[in-house]
Amino acid sequence: FFLLCTLVKIATLLFVYGSAHGSCPVLECWFMKEKVSGGLSGGPNQDKSLLYVHKHADSHRAESHDAPLEVNPDRLYFVTDPAATLCHRSLNPRRGSSNKPMCEINPLHPQPSTLELAVPLTEPALSPIYLHADWLSTALQSFDKTMSISAITRAPTGTKEHDVILTLTTKTVLVQSRLGAPVLLDCSFWADPSSPLTGTGFAVEWRYQFRGDGRLVLAYDGKSDRLSHTGEEGATLDFEALHGRGNASLILQEAKVHHSGIYICSVYLPYLQAQVAMELQVVEPPSLSIHPSPLPLTAQGQTINIQCEASGFAPLSLDLHWEFKGADGNTKVLGSGSLSSHRQLWDGTYTQSSRLELDTADLGRAGEVACVGVHPGGTRRVSVEINLIGFSSPSIEDSMAMVGVALVLYGLIKLVSWSFSGSGNNKTSIMWNGGKEKWRFLCG
Incomplete structure (x- = not known):
């Protein structure tokens, strides 16, 4: 009993320690430098960087981490993600694994959207103090290629401690569907409720692309709660789940051949936009x-x-x-x-x-x-x-069957021959006997 209690305590401590320290990964990313207009630049346009992700702001401090030799200290970022979207297990491969998540960071400059759907979101003037900060847009794909994430983070100017403001996630990076079957393209978002950008509503847009051609599938104004555009018959959203859980998934009631292609889910907040892409393949085998x-x-x-x-x-x-x-x-x-x-x-x-x-x-x-x-x-x-x-070389079975048939036919012929021979001898004997009796009769 004492040993059992000890094991339970150890397991509990390991679980608590793992939850506190091992739930969020350190993400290796490429920081994409902004291109300078004009002239030619011979230097690299990307730097290796690290994202230290935690659920709570007090879980890490920038000064407690030393940069590896191959990483510039200016490319260390410390991200607080209360929703733990960036802590998903598919972004944290096993140690020593060659499969790692893909991660790319781009500098972001918030600005009003020119999209008619999102223009009403920025009508009220927002404080420029909040917008004047260091903003980053990070695109990630899990090591097993099953999930994509787009995250927008904000840090006070000159610091490296970022807060996640908006994340957009899809768990259907590649979807295959039979012809005529219903299709669900997953897209969900989370917005920081403490940010002033989340108070004036949101907008959702779904677009389709295939071989250079594109079209608008569906557009939804979350501020006024209305569909501003529906370009695809049978395409809809679960509006209750959209407002309740940020579930902006696209529902196609019946898959058709022309649905195959790339779908882009975009979510708009005032001055911000995040998007994820996924591929739908409608596959029907031949008859x-x-x-x-x-x-x-x-x-x-x-x-x-x-x-x-x-x-x-x-x-x-x-x-x-x-x-x-x-x-x-x-x-x-x-x-x-x-x-x-x-x-x-x-x-x-x-x-x-x-x-x-x-x-x-x-x-x-x-x-x-x-x-x-x-x-x-x-x-x-x-x-x-x-x-x-008309085979030129019959098989052994066929040859044996032919021999058997020949023997049967030979037996039948002999039987008929014997029958006729027997009948002829009897007739001759009668005639002879009859003739003898006749001679006896004639000669006395």
Whole structure:
């Protein structure tokens, strides 16, 4: 009992110590220097920096940390994050791991937004004393590439002790969805309630980009509680969760092919903007069919024309090929055949076909021809049986069957022959006996 109590006490102390000292990581970041307009600069445009993150302001002091040799002391930052967004475990890899989070810091100059949606946020004049400070914008991605964070921090001019004012997070950096399924693109934000910038409301904007083209999906004015723009049918927000928990996630009621692309979630406070990006991939595997099916009975050595059609798939990338599985179980790859170009259907999905001229000379007596489609949404296959006639070299089983049939036929022929022979002898005997009796009758 004493040993058990001791172990419990030790475990409790370790837990408390770990919670107080090991919950927030030291983040290695690249500080991106501002480019000087005009002229050429031969020096590096980024410096290595460190972010010492804690939940409480009194948990660390700048003078208690010595800069490593490779880090400039001016690039040490001490960040207080009451929401502990920057303390997430995915930003703190195991010691010795080669996978580390990505982190980039840029200097920030707060200014009124020119976006029509966010202009009302800055109508009341705010104190310039609060805005006159050192502001940084930090972009992070977890070491497992599953989470992205955008953080805006503020420090009194000339100091390195920053407070987090606004964070924006997504846990859906890459989303794959089947066609027609509902989609949730995660985006949540936290704003410092003690900051004067959080008292006049917020705005949320979702934009879409694909191959250089972009469009506005949805815009929401949190100050007046209204949707100022809805450019996508079936796109909406959970407004109760938005105001209650800062959940600005985009909901697509039904995934369509044209939804594939990059989505950018932006949150606006007066003079501040943070954004995170994520990718949506709408993936639908193909449906395969073979024509003709079933295959006609074919003589060995002839050529069969077979066509495979793959339809209803997205995206375009599809590996379509043929295989033959013989009666012995061995599989032979026959190639991709003659491929057609892609055709796009009304719903945005694609079709493609392959035509195969199958030479049956070396296929054996029977087997299975399969069309295989390898796609990001999964591998699909469809097959038909093939039976050939006129084999030049029958199998052992066929030879034994032929011998058996020949023996049966021979036995039947002998049986019929014996039957006819027996019937003929009896008739002759009767005739002879009849003739003898006749002679006896005639001769007395």
